Amino acid sequence: MSVSPRIPDTDIQNDSMEDRLYTVKYDDPGDSHLDVKVPSICADSCETADCVSICPADVWRRDDGEVPxxxxxxxxxxxxxxxxxxxxxxxxxxxxxxxxVSYKHG
Ligand code: SF4
Ligand code: SF4
Known part of the structure; x- marks a missing residue:
């Protein structure tokens, strides 16, 4: 006997990423928990800046040839x-x- 997946009663809303990020709360520790190990690698060797493109929260930013x-x-x-x-x-x-960070929902 097959079992059908349960459909939630509430409407599912496709909020934008900006809307979802707005619900996130932060307590600033006052000091960065993120850094780069060797700044010259960012400035002189890295062409793709994957830290920038992967981050969903726009934390990393880099101008060409600069350390983020x-x-x-x-x-x-x-x-x-x-x-x-x-x-x-x-x-x-x-x-x-x-x-x-602390999340509103889980
Ligand atoms: S710019 Fe970002 S991805 Fe490139 S080396 Fe630096 S930390 Fe890594
Ligand atoms: S939110 Fe951005 S900076 Fe923070 S861990 Fe994820 S990718 Fe890294």
């Missing part, structure tokens, strides 16, 4: 930048205990 700036306060702690960097050049730690 990092708006750590908006970090969702998803770890994507850490693994996207082909040079393994991202310093990634959790924010100080009790600070950082």
């Amino acid at each position: 700036t990092i708006a750590y306060e908006n970090c969702l702690e998803c770890s994507s930048c850490r693994f996207a960097c082909t040079y393994d050049n991202v310093v990634w730690e959790y924010p100080t205990t009790g600070s950082g």
